[in-house]
Amino acid sequence: MITLKFPDGAERQYRAGITAAEVAADISKSLAKKAMVARLDGELVDLSAPIGADARLEIVTRDDPAALEIIRHDAAHVLAEAVQDLFPGTQVTIGPVIESGFYYDFARDEPFTPDDLEAIERRMQEIIRRDQPFTKEIWNRDAAKKHFAEKGETYKLELIDAIPKGEDVRIYRQGDWLDLCRGPHGPSTGRVGGAFKLTKLAGAYWRGDSRNPMLQRIYGTAFANDNDLKAYLTMLEEAERRDHRRLGREMDLFHFQEEAPGAVFWHPKGWTLFQELIGYMRRRQDAAGYHEVNSPDFMDKQLWEQSGHWEKFGENMFVTETPDERLYCCKPMNCPGHVQIFRNGLKSYRDLPLKIAEFGKVHRYEPSGALHGLLRVRHFTQDDAHIFCTEGQISEESARVNELILSIYRDFGFDDVAIKFSDRPEKRVGSDAVWDRAEQALKDACRDAGIEPELNPGEGAFYGPKLEYVLRDAIGRDWQCGTLQVDFNLPGRLGAFYIGADGEKHTPVMLHRAMFGSLERFAGILLENHAGHLPLWLAPVQIVVATITSEADNYARKVLATLQAAGLRAEIDLRNEKINYKVREHSLAKVPAIVVCGKREAEEGTVNIRRLGVREQCSAGLDEAVAGFVDEALPPDLRRARLSLAA
RNA sequence: GCCGGCUUAGCUCAGCAGGUAGAGCAGCGGUUUUGUAAACCGCGGGUCGGGGGUUCGAGUCCCUCAGCCGGCACCA
Numbered sequence: 001m002i003t004l005k006f007p008d009g010a011e012r013q014y015r016a017g018i019t020a021a022e023v024a025a026d027i028s029k030s031l032a033k034k035a036m037v038a039r040l041d042g043e044l045v046d047l048s049a050p051i052g053a054d055a056r057l058e059i060v061t062r063d064d065p066a067a068l069e070i071i072r073h074d075a076a077h078v079l080a081e082a083v084q085d086l087f088p089g090t091q092v093t094i095g096p097v098i099e100s101g102f103y104y105d106f107a108r109d110e111p112f113t114p115d116d117l118e119a120i121e122r123r124m125q126e127i128i129r130r131d132q133p134f135t136k137e138i139w140n141r142d143a144a145k146k147h148f149a150e151k152g153e154t155y156k157l158e159l160i161d162a163i164p165k166g167e168d169v170r171i172y173r174q175g176d177w178l179d180l181c182r183g184p185h186g187p188s189t190g191r192v193g194g195a196f197k198l199t200k201l202a203g204a205y206w207r208g209d210s211r212n213p214m215l216q217r218i219y220g221t222a223f224a225n226d227n228d229l230k231a232y233l234t235m236l237e238e239a240e241r242r243d244h245r246r247l248g249r250e251m252d253l254f255h256f257q258e259e260a261p262g263a264v265f266w267h268p269k270g271w272t273l274f275q276e277l278i279g280y281m282r283r284r285q286d287a288a289g290y291h292e293v294n295s296p297d298f299m300d301k302q303l304w305e306q307s308g309h310w311e312k313f314g315e316n317m318f319v320t321e322t323p324d325e326r327l328y329c330c331k332p333m334n335c336p337g338h339v340q341i342f343r344n345g346l347k348s349y350r351d352l353p354l355k356i357a358e359f360g361k362v363h364r365y366e367p368s369g370a371l372h373g374l375l376r377v378r379h380f381t382q383d384d385a386h387i388f389c390t391e392g393q394i395s396e397e398s399a400r401v402n403e404l405i406l407s408i409y410r411d412f413g414f415d416d417v418a419i420k421f422s423d424r425p426e427k428r429v430g431s432d433a434v435w436d437r438a439e440q441a442l443k444d445a446c447r448d449a450g451i452e453p454e455l456n457p458g459e460g461a462f463y464g465p466k467l468e469y470v471l472r473d474a475i476g477r478d479w480q481c482g483t484l485q486v487d488f489n490l491p492g493r494l495g496a497f498y499i500g501a502d503g504e505k506h507t508p509v510m511l512h513r514a515m516f517g518s519l520e521r522f523a524g525i526l527l528e529n530h531a532g533h534l535p536l537w538l539a540p541v542q543i544v545v546a547t548i549t550s551e552a553d554n555y556a557r558k559v560l561a562t563l564q565a566a567g568l569r570a571e572i573d574l575r576n577e578k579i580n581y582k583v584r585e586h587s588l589a590k591v592p593a594i595v596v597c598g599k600r601e602a603e604e605g606t607v608n609i610r611r612l613g614v615r616e617q618c619s620a621g622l623d624e625a626v627a628g629f630v631d632e633a634l635p636p637d638l639r640r641a642r643l644s645l646a647a
Numbered sequence: 648g649c650c651g652g653c654u655u656a657g658c659u660c661a662g663c664a665g666g667u668a669g670a671g672c673a674g675c676g677g678u679u680u681u682g683u684a685a686a687c688c689g690c691g692g693g694u695c696g697g698g699g700g701u702u703c704g705a706g707u708c709c710c711u712c713a714g715c716c717g718g719c720a721c722c723a
Contacts, residue, residue: 202718203650
């Protein structure tokens with residue numbers, strides 16, 4: 001007999017070899033019905049697995065979050081069976097669960113079409129209706145290889161070979177169909193239920209390597225019940241509504257066009273937002289001791305060869321040939337230019353750390369398939385800076401950068417920030433010894449600053465290791481923005497030096513850092529994060545003064561003049577339209593506040609304020625209203641400055 | 648860059664199986680002077696992404712290029 005301990009603390013005795021399914025049935029009929037898998041001493045196992053010894057046992061029902069992965073994994077198997085049913089000769093490869101559902105990669109010469117997806121979905125429903133049990137089998141390695149070889153499943157053969165020696169080759173069977181799989185699975189195909197949907201079709205490289213053949217990936221999602229599925233689909237629609245590309249058009253911020261792929265045409269309103277961001281960053285940087293500069297957009301190719309960019313980054317660079325037959329590179333980074341500024345004039349150790357900042361527009365020839373609105377462009381503005389310092393100053397300067405970045409993100413409401421540590425990539429300049437020192441210096445800096453970054457192996461810049469700051473937005477998506485890189489290579493390559501206390505020449509270390517990263521991307525992230533409802537200080541148009549009747553026109557003009565004189569970005573709408581129409585239009589344009597002026601307001605010298613998304617209005621005297629807006633429109637850093645002044 | 652899809656008026660989208668382009672909104676002209684998310688009437692507006700081909704005839708079929716969308720790979 002064995003003793004099983006349940007989550008509520010109860011214990012029961014059973015014969016050895018009993019299965020979790022049998023235990024569930026013993027406890028209650030309804031539990032048996034809802035059971036998907038079992039958690040045995042914390043590990044998920046099939047309900048049908050025999051239990052041989054004392055253990056903690058928990059029956060995982062389909063409402064349990066852990067069951068969702070099982071449902072999705074089961075759905076992936078059902079998908080694979082459906083596909084092989086409908087399209088004989090298609091090879092199956094892998095079909096894992098992912099955050100939003102699952103996918104399965106297939107190898108087939110003919111492409112799948114969106115219509116195929118519907119047919120596959122219908123076949124999946126049939127398989128689910130047949131309710132075939134999932135059964136686990138342990139196969140002899142050679143037998144498994146023979147089986148898949150006979151079926152022409154070459155990818156599965158590769159997968160079997162990748163299973164470590166000594167580990168079982170596990171096969172899961174559902175009816176006549178079977179798949180190599182680690183498991184666990186639910187009791188039967190019927191338990192997948194009806195709340196699933198195939199969502200998209202895509203190409204994907206075998207094993208994620210672009211040198212490998214491309215497979216066809218079918219994405220799907222599945223949930224425990226219809227409501228959850230519906231909620232998920234609604235969430236997707238919501239994400240589409242906040243797509244910055246759509247908001248950019250609706251709010252008249254920017255556009256793209258064919259002649260300039262990956263390049264933004266900023267409209268007046270979008271540029272206002274952009275400048276507001278730069279203004280904020282400039283104030284924060286100035287306060288932190290940075291000196292702003294401007295370096296050339298084009299420099300001779302020779303300089304980029306010297307820096308190593310030509311060799312390591314050349315395929316991403318725009319190059320131009322001039323009538324005098326010189327080759328100039330359009331800068332993909334600002335660092336070489338900043339080194340030139342550092343080099344100009346003799347520097348002393350007393351000048352260090354020297355912080356050079358630039359809102360530099362960089363140009364990178366990104367692969368066409370990577371372009372995506374403002375979030376991935378070929379021409380973007382970095383809030384870039386380089387800190388020239390001694391090796392001994394790295395730690396303190398890194399800590400300062402870290403503090404500044406986090407403080408800035410907080411000002412924009414991003415509190416959830418992940419930090420990643422990227423070490424030496426394959427394609428790099430500099431000796432291993434130098435990389436050892438650079439990586440160690442950055443690690444030490446992390447330790448001193450109390451940062452515990454997640455390791456991101458092989459993802460460093462070609463000249464040095466880096467920290468990457470990834471922020472999470474309002475709907476849970478991650479965006480890489482800031483970066484801090486330790487560079488022992490470029491200053492030396494480009495001949496930068498300073499005179500030390502010993503009177504000798506020394507090569508400085510250079511810290512590269514960006515906080516927004518790309519201004520374009522950051523603007524896009526902000527738009528999506530706020531669904532276009534920007535806080536007042538960032539809104540391109542902060543207030544629209546809208547009249548109800550032409551009798552109030554003169555008063556409205558006075559209100560506008562007062563708002564503008566107070567430094568607010570206000571516009572006026574005197575059109576011969578109903579107030580309903582004006583409210584709707586400016587609300588759709590995401591204007592934070594509409595100041596309505598009718599006959600009543602004109603007579604009383606008041607304004608009626610309607611805030612974006614709020615039905616209720618409030619009335620206030622003009623001066624009081626202006627003061628309120630002025631206060632609210634203060635950027636967060638200036639607000640802090642005012643508070644500390646008052647204190 | 649790779650796989651698949653898409654590209655029709657400023658925007659959103661119709662256009663069935665090849666027969667010579669249509670709606671709503673926006674715009675323009677009137678009427679209406681209006682109280683918090685679309686007043687009414689009328690009028691214009693398109694080399695159907697570019698190029699080539701098949702055909703008596705192509706928005707519709709084929710080829711090709713570009714851009715965009717979704718993934719993959721790459722990445723701020």
